[in-house]
Amino acid sequence: xxxxxxxxxxxxxxxYHKKGGCKKDHHEKKDECxxxxxxxxxxxxxxxxxxxxxxxxxxxTTTPEQIIGELDFHKACSGDLVWLSGSSEVSVTLxxxxxxxxxxxxxxKKHQNTPLQSAAIYTRTLSxxxxxxxxxxxxxxxxxxDVLSHNDDGVSYILTVSSTAVVAITGTVxxxxxxxxxxx
Numbered sequence: 001x002x003x004x005x006x007x008x009x010x011x012x013x014x015x016y017h018k019k020g021g022c023k024k025d026h027h028e029k030k031d032e033c034x035x036x037x038x039x040x041x042x043x044x045x046x047x048x049x050x051x052x053x054x055x056x057x058x059x060x061t062t063t064p065e066q067i068i069g070e071l072d073f074h075k076a077c078s079g080d081l082v083w084l085s086g087s088s089e090v091s092v093t094l095x096x097x098x099x100x101x102x103x104x105x106x107x108x109k110k111h112q113n114t115p116l117q118s119a120a121i122y123t124r125t126l127s128x129x130x131x132x133x134x135x136x137x138x139x140x141x142x143x144x145x146d147v148l149s150h151n152d153d154g155v156s157y158i159l160t161v162s163s164t165a166v167v168a169i170t171g172t173v174x175x176x177x178x179x180x181x182x183x184x
Contacts, residue, residue, distance in 0.1 A: 057165035069178030110154035
């Protein structure tokens, strides 16, 4: 992938000892090196949804994507890991069957003016079970790790939602929390 994952290797201490991470040369065993193998948090961002997003789809249509969360990372370096996580509450008034609700995380590069046209790096499509007319509520967890490349200088992530209906439905997406932690 073009990066060194020092935090997941058994020979992590050996890497630092041989590459100069350990300034001490008076010991022979890698276990005597200070533990410098783990990644460190360099940035954190979060987004809490204000209000709710309405999902209203007519028969056989898909609602446009709506942005429900946004994160910005300005200290991006090649090889950094960004752990994206969150959760959302979806409430649907069923008059029949809603085909699906789709959550996407899109990676927006610096100076990109159309975030909804940026690359989708994570997609989670959930089918909604058939239910009797009434209100159905469920929670959606979101987890993804992105590896930054050399051209990710200043990167943002947006969380979007859309739905597809077999019959006309009305729903809302609320209480969405979207967080990101950057590790180097």
